[in-house]
Amino acid sequence: MKTKNEITFKAQLIGLLMIFCLLAILVVIDQNQSQNQAQAAASFRFISWADTKSDTDILSALSDQAVTLNPAFTIYEGDLEDSGFTSSGMAKWKEAMDGQLTGASSPNGMFDIVFPVRGNHDGSNTSGWQAYFEFSDTANRVGATNYTNMPGQEDLTYSFEYGNSIFIGVDGPGDANKITSAQINWIDGQLSDAESRGLVHAFIYFHGPIYCVDGHCSCSERVCSLDSSVESLITMLNKHTIISATFHGHEHTYAYTYVDETRVPAESAFEGVTHPWHQFVTGDAGAGPKSCTSARVDFCMAKHGFVTVDVSGPDVTVSFYEMGNNNPLKVVSYSQGGGPGPTPTPRPTSTSKPTPTSTKPPDTTFIDVPRTHWAYDYIESLYQGGYVAGCSAETPMYCPENGMTRAEGSVFVERGIWGVGYMPQQCSSQIFTDVPILEWFCKWATGLWNDGYTTGCGTNPLIFCPLKEHTRAEATVFFMRIRRGPSYLPPEPGDIPYADVDRSIWYAKWVVAAHSEGIVQGCEDPSNQGDDRFRPEETLTRAEAACMMDKVKSGPGPTPTPPHPTVTPGPTVPPPTPSPGGGIWISREEVAALPMSGAAWDNVKSEADSSAGVPDLSNQDQRNNVTVMAKALVFARTGDEKYRAEVRQQLEIAIGTEAGGRTLAFGRELVAYIIAADLIDLPNYDPTFDNNKFRPWLREALTEELDGRTLQSTHEDRPNNWGTHAGASRAAIAVYLGDQAELERTAQVFKGWLGDRSTYAGFTYGSLSWQCDPSKPVGINPKGCTRDGHSIDGVQPDDQRRGGDFTWPPPKENYVWEALQGALAQAVILYNAGYDVWNWEDQALLRAVQWLHMQADYPASGDDTWQPHIVNYYYGTNFPAPIPSSPGKNVGWTDWTHGAR
Structure with missing residues (x-):
């Protein structure tokens, strides 16, 4: 025992x-x-977004994209759903946050790492919110420390720490003035404690931004709802140097604003902003998008998306991502304690984050500037000349689409003044209050000041605004002064070539001067080229700056396209074959044989009986032209003189109305009036008007300059819808005037556009991503061409690029059908004049339509439905061709003229 x-x-x-x-x-x-x-x-990454409301499918898709970037956690600034925080609404939001509505049925885990705050659409059900969320558990899951609730505000207003940073989520369901004095006092205490313990960053997030960026919240000239509560909030923030950035939703957009004393100055007893901070609005995880007020932002992205925030010691990099694109559209970088800084490429913090390969394509310097990039030659020219470097030391990148900050621009200008490899002396004294001596850009900004090229961006105190992005208008000042000297002042402008540059605004004379010296033409993304806008208030991209700089320095890069391209004539187009029927579009004899019954006849007759209105050939969207064509067709069929008289009257009114417009409008509109004149036999009906007014107008129309272009130059320079529409009107003019030389030249250019570069190759192309052979670009890709195993035989590359660079399945890009409107009209006119256009380049026009149907699954619709009737008639095909069909922007009524013959 x-x-x-x-x-x-x-x-x-x-x-x-x-x-x-x-x-x-x-x-x-x-x-x-x-x-x-x-x-x-260690270094970490988090994600910020807000405002899904009822668009949970958008959030689900964004979540599946965001999770691949491997964030440690995410903050969410309100308006989770639109029903006022109900159990069913939140169940749907949870599924969306976990990516279950658009991706895999199993959750991706994003809901488990989210720290949201309430927005105005999340209702007043605070007890329901508090019962649903337990953020102390979330903090434990992600490895955060020191999670704390504001007393009485459990899971509503709270803070936690991660790495060297404190995060403070504030319950303010609405504008910034919803934040109470009790909350402000509690935040003040949290910040003081964090500073005393040596933390580096404070990130504060709540629903409504302090500084509004659009009209969604009530704004004064300074900040949203600037009452005593917002003034108290700003005054408290001024006390704390730890403040790094604030994040907000409410305004359904993505925007960045550097909020300093120029944004919120002192007023009466209110001190304004004395400690600047970075404000990010990240409010379109489904509910938008909305545009921004340009004066209130340094960057705006009106797209569905999110931002990633990479923190590494004192450095912060914020990258703006749009839905479906894993390359950021914008990167904002700064260093805490050093004020605004340059904008480098984001630093990856995880192997799972998609990053560009460091392997350069052959003959390229930067991995993000391939030879097909529109600014490739400019960037390479400046790099080889020693004027520019990249945006990243880790990988050879240039970041061409990033906005150019004033700090970066100072390097451009100083080296433009003093030459390749110039390096100014280090700063010995501080000129600008926002350019500390130790900042990398101090010597460049100070150099601009000493050389007389800048007076800063604000006085009392003198500031330079180094992080503020250059506008395109500001760029014209710097580049003109590089060329002409620091004291240069341009004369007052004469004719202004841009519709969005008002004569009364300060930069008008600078923009006109830069245009007159060929500095700015073509220096923008191809998707923005070809219209009458300069976009003076938009951010200057690094690619655009390289283009302008290269032109200023007259380097080996591209030169401005002359308004009338000089092209070495190629081989003559094969001799015409006998005309198949006469008439510019269709002969009067052929029209006389068409039926006067059925849906197609009723369609054109109804249009002919309607009022045409007043012609305006400067309006690219006016329908008057095809109405006049309908009246002429009905006259040719019925012999009713009232239609003929109406057409004659319309022709006279139309003369000269192209003034003030662009060749795009003139090319679209004019051809139908010429066809109408031919159908009513104007030379015999009114020979005086025809000889004294109409024909001289057509002769002048070939070389009349509209917005720096003519019909001839547009046809010979633009390998897209601009050029094809101009070519159709040019062909009609040549036939009507009996100008054989003009007709030969038109046919030569058109054959070159179809792919015969030996005949003509003088076009100026945009992105070459869709070209079969980028070294030999054409208007329609050749027979049998493939890329990555996919057929691009028949693609019209310079219009297909408007849907983006090559991808599969291909985008359904409407500009392609628009280009075919001009091309098919041009083809009918040239064929009736005796050219074998339908067989040129292995039946290029047929292959173009076949690709749209068989590869892009994109048949004609709307005002393109007249086109299949033409293709079916000349090629004997049976593409879908509705009756009645809609007329196009240039011609129409083919369901009657060509549908049943």
């Missing part, structure tokens, strides 16, 4: 063993916590 002492000893031994086990467990737990905290202390 065991003695009492033995039993006691064993019990004590067991107790000691249990204590040791418990201690071991605690050590493991402590080690795990230490590992989490160590992980948090």
Whole structure:
């Protein structure tokens, strides 16, 4: 039998063993916590977004995209759903946050790492919110520390720490003035404590921005709802140098604003902003998008998306992502304590983050500027000349689409002044209050000041605004002064070539001067080229700056396209074959044989009986032209003189109305009037008007300059819808005037556009991504061409690019059908004049339509439905061709003229 002492000893031994086990467990737990905290202390990434409301499918798709970037956690600034925080609404939002509505059925885990705050659409159900969320658990999951709730505001207003940063989520369901004095006092205490413990960054997030960026919240000239509560909030923020950035939703857009004393100046007893901060509005995870007020932002992205925030020591990099694109559209970088800084490429913090390959294509310097990039030659020219470097030391990147900050621009200008490789002296004194001596750009900004090229961006105090992005208008000042000297002032402008540059605004004379010297033409993304806008208030991209700089320096890069391209004539187009029927579009004899019954006849007759209105050939969308064509067709069929008289009247009114417009409008509109004149036999009907007014107008129309172009130059320069429409009107003019030389030239250019570069190759192309052979670009890709296993035989590359660079399945790009409107009209006119256009380049026009149907799955619709009737008639095909069909922008009624013959 065991003695009492033995039993006691064993019990004590067991107790000691249990204590040791418990201690071991605690050590493991402590080690795990230490590992989490160590992980948090290193560089980290989080994501910010807001405002899904009812668009949960958008959030789900964004979540599946965001999770691939491997964030440590995410913050969400309100308006989770639109029903006022209901159980069913939140169940849907949770599924969307986990990517279950658009991707895999299993959750991707994003809901488990989200820290949201309420927005105005999340209702007043605070108890429901508090019962639903438990953010202390979320903090534990992600490895955050020191999670704390504001007393009485559990899971509504709270803070936690991650790495070297404190995050403060504030319950302010609406504009910034919803934040109470009690909340402001609590935030003040949290910030003071964080500063005392040596934390580096404070990130504060709540629903409505302090500084509004559009009209969604009530704004004064300074900040949203600038009442005493907002003034108190700003005054409190001014006290704390730890403030790094604020994040907001409410305004359904993505925007960045550097909020300083120029944005919110002092007023009466209010001190304004004395400690600037970075404000990010990230409010379109489904509910938008809305545009921004340009004066209130340094960048705006009106797209569905999110931002990533990479923190590494004092450095912060914020990248703006749009839905479906894993390359950021914008990167904002700064260093805490150093003020605004340059804009480098984002630093990856995870191997799972998509990053560009560091392998350069052959003969390229930068991996993000391939030879097909529109600014490739300009950027390469400046790099080889020593004027520019890249945006990243880690990989050879130029970041061509990034906005150019004033700090970066100062390097451009100084090297433009002093030459290749110039390096100014280090700063010995501080000129601008926002350019500290130790900042990398101090020597460049100070150099601009000393050389007389800048007076800063604000006075009292003198500031330079180094992080503020250059506008395109500001760029014209710098580049004109590089060319002409620091004291240059341009004369007051004469004719202004841009519709969005008002004569009364300060930069009008600079823009006109830069245009007159060929500095700015073509220096923008091809998707923006070809219209009458300069976009003076938009951010100057690094690619655009390279283009302008290269032109200023007259380097080896591209030169401005002359308004009338000079092209070495190629081989003559094969001699015409006998005309198949006469008439510019269709002969009067052929029209006389057409039926006067059925849906197609009713369609054209109804149009002919309607009022044409007043012609305006400067309006590219006016329908008057095809109405006049309908009247002429009905006259040719019925012989009713009232239609003929109406057409004659319309022709006279139309003369000269192209003034002030562009060749795009003139090319679209004019051809139908010429066809109408031919159908009513104007030379015999009114020979005086025809000889004295109409024909001289047509002769002048070939070379009349509209917005720097003519019909001839547009046809010979633009390998897209601009050029094809101009070519159709040019062909009609040549036939009507009997100008054989003009007709030969028109046919030569058209054959070159179809792909015969030996005949003509003088076009200026945009992105070459859709070209079969980028070194030999054409208007329609050749027969049998493939890329990545996909057929691009028949693609019209210069219009297909408007849907983006090559991708599969191909975008359904409407500009392609628009280009075919001009091309098919041109083909009918040239064929009736005796050219075998339908067989040129392996039946290029047929292949173009086949690609749209068989590869892009994109048949004609709307005002393109007249085109299949033409293709079916001349090629004997049976593409879908509705009756009645709609007329196009240039011609129409082919369901009657060509549909049943």
